[in-house]
Amino acid sequence: MNFRTLVLNKYHQPINIISWKEAVILLYKEAAETVVEWDKSDETYRMLEYDKSVSNGDRSYVYKLPVIIRLLDNKVLPKRKRLRFNRINLFYRDDFTCQYCGTKFESATKGLEVEHVHPQSRGGATSFENCVAACRECNSKKADKTPEEAGMKLFKKPVTPNPVMLMYIKLNRKQGIHESWTRYLFHNTEILS
Secondary structure, eight states, X not given: OOOEEEEEOTTSOEEEEEEHHHHHHHHHTTSEEEOEEEETTTTEEEEOEEEEXXXXXXXXXXXXXXXXXXXXOTTOOOOOOOOOOOHHHHHHHTTTBOTTTOOXXXXXXXXXXXXXXXXXXXXXXXXXXXXXXXXXXXXXXXTTSOHHHHTOOOSSOOOOOOHHHHHHHHHHHHTOOOTTHHHHHHSOHHHHO
16 A cells, blocks of 8 residues: 655644654554544545554454644654755756646656756856756757846746645656545645645
8 A cells, every 4th residue: 555644733833754664553552643633525534544444353453544634743843955966856846847838747857957047167056055956958059158148938937845835746647546635735835844
């Protein structure tokens, strides 16, 4: 089973994405609870759970796999650690799309390159704030110029992605994720930037 669980802190801020096994352990230790959501269709509350369950050997504990859990410890806050820069994280951040012409690629193996917005030859850093995904043609056309000098425009300003948001993007691209996660990930944008 490849089910993933979004972890929120006590204040409903996203802090991690973990395996279902880790989530069940937290529930068993009573360190977390499964998030409950109002269902408008039948006007009831429902637990955000997958349609799968696990149990111990004698079935004294049976848990439905949680979609979202909330930690009960009020000291857990979102970590503000910075992601390590590498090309695959950059390509996921940019959705495998050239940031100049909009050409979308299925993978990083053919035609997609790391492009320095402020050229390296002029002191431009290799970082999330200065690099974007670009197709070979746009990267060659821009060469060692700035986008303005090359007459090219970026689709969006390059920024360092939030680790939880990047994990969400990777999982969504690879296998899809539960639609209920978006409410917590995208409505807490002040936390995710």
